[in-house]
Amino acid sequence: MKALITQPGQTAGVQEVPVPTITDDEILVKVVAVAQNPTDWKFVQNVQNHGTICGCDWSGNVVKVGKNVTTYAIGDHAAGFHQGGSYTDRGAFAEYVKVEPDLAWKVPPGTLSHEEAAAMGCALWTAVQALFHPTRLGLVEPPKKASGNEWIFIYGGSSSVGLYAVQLAHLAGYKVVSVASPKNHELVKSLGASAVFDYKDPDVISKIKQVTGDSIHVAFDTIAILESQSLTIKTFAPGPGKIIVIQAPQEEAQKLNPEVKIGHTLIYTALGKELKLGNGIPASPEDRAHMAQFLRKVPGLVSSGAIKPNPIKLWEGGLAAIPAGLLYMKEGKVTGEKLVYRV
The missing domain is CATH 3.40.50.720 (NAD(P)-binding Rossmann-like Domain)
Structure with a gap:
């Protein structure tokens, strides 16, 4: 698959990498749209985990379901959040993402586009x-x-x-x-x-x-x-x-x-994994459990209109255009809207 990979020199570029392999307790999603956050350019510039997949916010359709997963089926519209710039097999700015099903939320049919759903990740x-x-x-x-x-x-x-x-x-x-x-x-x-x-x-x-x-x-x-x-x-x-x-x-x-x-x-910390930042931050099962229970509420809040996605700005050019969008954000030009890309 194609993915935006952190590279030496405080840059990121599109490369071919293996499609992630899922466990029996995960789902694989074909990404349709991704959204951008300040943490994305900060990881590329400051953290520089070279060889890792960038990006946090994604939306797509389920294409593979682990045998222990009962909450998702192939074709479901799912959206979620990753710690971009930290893993070689897990990151949003890619053609496929893998995720534990309780750390994604199922987008109700007929409610949001993939671009809108992608915008309801890190910020929400x-x-x-x-x-x-x-x-x-x-x-x-x-x-x-x-x-x-x-x-x-x-x-x-x-x-x-x-x-x-x-x-x-x-x-x-x-x-x-x-x-x-x-x-x-x-x-x-x-x-x-x-x-x-x-x-x-x-x-x-x-x-x-x-x-x-x-x-x-x-x-x-x-x-x-x-x-x-x-x-x-x-x-x-x-x-x-x-x-x-x-x-x-x-x-x-x-x-x-x-x-x-x-x-x-x-x-x-809501992702429930040890964070390799600074001297390291231990995993927080409590933070993960709190977020997982709230994510179960999100489909209903979206269906009722109680939560609306941020206004979006579609940035043309797909994965290859994201570095330009990161610079645009770093320069302080994003306000009142979310930059999104179609993958």
């Missing part, structure tokens, strides 16, 4: 883990609902992760206040945010406190640089609170309010 999973996992924010998880009187602040409501976080928090019964570029305010509101402000507005913190009655005690920072963490922590009401971030917690931000804990979430 990250939002789920950050908001609902008991060791992250631990919010009330759908179909249960919160009281309707509790606010959550989501920094970066128009980012890929933010768009899903807004939908999920709203679905769970929370009032959502967010910040985003003004051109994306209506999009973020349409997905459930009660109020959206410009993060560059010098009065943004006072506006957030005013609209929420100075009641913020939980927040999710989907950008997670020092500036965003600092702004987020300043929106909090007096008393204890918690922020979840998707990059390293910043000590300078933490010092602004010691009562508010800044915690980190890393979606790769």
Whole structure:
């Protein structure tokens, strides 16, 4: 099969590699579309596991089913998430992917295109883990609902992760206040945010406190640089609170309010495998189990329209065009939409 392979020199290129061999407990999927995430270019540039398959988000049709698998049949539309840039036989930017069936979700017929389904991988999973996992924010998880009187602040409501976080928090019964570029305010509101402000507005913190009655005690920072963490922590009401971030917690931000804990979430832990990053991160059966149970809800949420895929931008050229798309994203040109490719 053809796959986009990480190569020396901080690059990636299409090569011929073997089609993955599945176990009795896996399925093999013929990939139709893939979606791009910031982690994809960061793995190519910074991690550089040469010879591994790039890419995380995929959607396709099942072509082979392990003999122990009862939940999928040949021809089913499946979508999922991989740790791209880490394995020679497992990665999204390829003509075939293999996956454990409980770490994929079955796309209901007549609902989403392959491009839309591919966009519901890394970003959606990250939002789920950050908001609902008991060791992250631990919010009330759908179909249960919160009281309707509790606010959550989501920094970066128009980012890929933010768009899903807004939908999920709203679905769970929370009032959502967010910040985003003004051109994306209506999009973020349409997905459930009660109020959206410009993060560059010098009065943004006072506006957030005013609209929420100075009641913020939980927040999710989907950008997670020092500036965003600092702004987020300043929106909090007096008393204890918690922020979840998707990059390293910043000590300078933490010092602004010691009562508010800044915690980190890393979606790769939901895959249940030891992570070969830094000094290594052990496998987390708990994170995997939490995600697997939520994925069983996703087909129903899609069918009902409760969760909508991010707006997509189809980038022509297939696998060979992905390096150009990675550069486009690295240059900061992607906002309010998801880059997708047909394989």
